Amino acid sequence: NAGVTQTPKFQVLKTGQSMTLQCAQDMNHEYMSWYRQDPGMGLRLIHYSVGAGITDQGEVPNGYNVSRSTTEDFPLRLLSAAPSQTSVYFCASSRPGTSNNEQFFGPGTRLTVL
Amino acid sequence: AQTVTQSQPEMSVQEAETVTLSCTYDTSESDYYLFWYKQPPSRQMILVIRQEAYKQQNATENRFSVNFQKAAKSFSLKISDSQLGDAAMYFCAASRGGATNKLIFGTGTLLAVQP
Numbered sequence: 380n381a382g383v384t385q386t387p388k389f390q391v392l393k394t395g396q397s398m399t400l401q402c403a404q405d406m407n408h409e410y411m412s413w414y415r416q417d418p419g420m421g422l423r424l425i426h427y428s429v430g431a432g433i434t435d436q437g438e439v440p441n442g443y444n445v446s447r448s449t450t451e452d453f454p455l456r457l458l459s460a461a462p463s464q465t466s467v468y469f470c471a472s473s474r475p476g477t478s479n480n481e482q483f484f485g486p487g488t489r490l491t492v493l
Numbered sequence: 494a495q496t497v498t499q500s501q502p503e504m505s506v507q508e509a510e511t512v513t514l515s516c517t518y519d520t521s522e523s524d525y526y527l528f529w530y531k532q533p534p535s536r537q538m539i540l541v542i543r544q545e546a547y548k549q550q551n552a553t554e555n556r557f558s559v560n561f562q563k564a565a566k567s568f569s570l571k572i573s574d575s576q577l578g579d580a581a582m583y584f585c586a587a588s589r590g591g592a593t594n595k596l597i598f599g600t601g602t603l604l605a606v607q608p
Contacts, residue, residue, distance in 0.1 A: 412594075412596075414596075419600060420600060421601055422584070422596070424595055424597075427595060467536060469538060471538075481540055481543060482540075482588075482594065486535075486537055487537070487538075
């Protein structure tokens with residue numbers, strides 16, 4: 380199992396550019412989510428999905444879109460990047476209802492918006 | 494809404510000594526889980542230990558143990574026999590049970606291990 384994979388690992392964008400951060404998991408997990416990590420603020424939830432075709436907003440959703448067409452993939456789209464979106468982004472997946480409720484994290488994407 | 498608070502931005506411990514990282518949380522849920530994650534410089538998030546709220550017994554994983562005080566809403570992490578490889582950022586997190594598995598994180602504690 381590859382677990383949770385994210386691409387790219389690093390990305391530099393100019394203000395106003397768009398891009399998609401990719402996330403995939405091969406564990407057949409229903410639940411997937413995106414977090415951003417900023418200095419001194421821990422990880423904050425952007426969007427999440429409880430299954431294919433179902434998404435919802437987290438704590439900091441503005442400026443981001445998501446979709447979930449398959450169980451395996453959960454891409455995060457930035458339609459018009461802003462410097463405030465400079466951050467490290469983590470994708471995570473889990474199978475809720477199991478005994479431990481553990482979430483598995485990808486390696487992260489460091490995004491810089493100039 | 495759940496909140497998680499880590500009041501120690503930085504901690505330091507001597508190699509082979511014991512250190513305790515503090516965490517408090519607030520939740521109105523009756524079914525919830527608590528976690529400690531380790532983030533080394535590689536930035537990979539690594540689960541250290543978990544605690545189900547309905548279990549009274551404190552969780553342990555080798556050198557890592559927790560002191561779960563449900564009434565006080567406290568969830569501290571004790572690292573025994575500290576090793577150089579324990580140096581990392583540690584995050585306390587909480588999630589409720591059920592299909593919506595949202596994690597709420599604290600702001601983290603940066604642990605340094607002195608040789």
